Amino acid sequence: MTDAPPPLHDSPLVRAARRQSVPHTPVWFMRQAGRSLPEYRAVREGVGMLESCRRPDLVTEITLQPVRRHGVDAAIFFSDIVVPLAAVGVHLDIVAGVGPVVAKPVRTRADLDRLPELTPEHVPYISEAVRLLVAELGDTPLIGFAGAPFTLASYLVEGGPSKNHEHTKALMYGDPQLWHDLCARLAQISGEFLRVQAAAGASAVQLFDSWVGALPRTDYERFVQPHSAAALAAVGGLDVPKIHFGVGTGELLASMGAAGADVVGVDFRVSLTDAVARLGDRYAVQGNLDPALLFAPWEALEAKVRSIVEEGKAAPGHIFNLGHGVLPSTDPDVLTRVVELVHEVSAR
Ligand code: CP3
16 A cells, blocks of 8 residues: 555645635646547557556546646546446446446336345446556546436336436336435435545546436435435545536526535536526536637637636636536547637736
8 A cells, every 4th residue: 555645625626616815727628538638548559448448557547638638727536427336246248339328227116126236346447546646647626427317217117228218207207216216226326426536545536427417406406416415425524625517407406416416517508607696605616618619710619618717717716627527539639729728828
């Protein structure tokens, strides 16, 4: 065992998340580690996605690649939201170009009974990879993450990616008790997955509720928020800021903050100015460049980046990011230029 890593309380990312002053706006990109990088495609050659997530040497290399290349202010742990589900025995695969596919959807009480709680012993390769990474990263913070109960439930209940989440909503409304019990189990799994990463040295965590924008606020508060709150509470004692993100969640921003976040992620459909108006001064914000704009001419992109940095200055804390993940065909050099530009125009 090496010495415990230094806490990175003074890094721009952690300071912004805590609504403290920063030397520049910190920037990282959702899906920064992945298919937009040729060096990623090279190391993944012939290795399945889930297998790569279980190999600490590969996880370390892939997580470091965008930090080396772009000079971002944080690393995001290379894994996937379904890794802890596979770890507790759910038969699933991550299919390239599709996403997670579950062999047998979870729709009954008997299905739930076959879904055990997660313990650290299920994921020894996660703690090991986090420890290796923290040693390599020096003063760059590592963000650990997990999928939120609703988004995980959607994959499990639908059996794969879904546009309308019809089986998920049918279960939520048709058998609320089973829904709540399923989400409570998923909150335990997510929360423990976050806790393992934070305990091994991650400096912040992000809870991804990517698909929860499919719900109106009243349903969010009744069927989802208590479970996301439980997942976030699992790292409550660990002194790591908590980021909470979803897509199409303009109507849910305040409720997602109230689930126990320090930072609320904002997608590109809501301006940061509007997001701050909805959130007040209790939360920092993260976002929100449309990933498709990385394909626009540089002058147009530059103007948009500048305006997002400007809007972010009115927030109590701002972490620059995309409004959703990097698209696979993005030119990585454009990402590097965006990092340089954010640092330059936000330098205080
Ligand atoms: O760079 C990073 O952001 C870190 C790694 C990361 C991955 N998945 C790697 C990955 C993170 C944070 C995730 C989270 C994740 N996974 C989410 C939440 C974020 C979001 O995008 O909303 C969701 C919904 C998933 C489920 C999932 N896994 C999807 C939708 C896909 C993409 C399917 C595809 O191929 O288009 C995956 C697979 C996946 N996860 C890949 C990567 C790098 C692609 C795998 C490959 O190389 O084939």
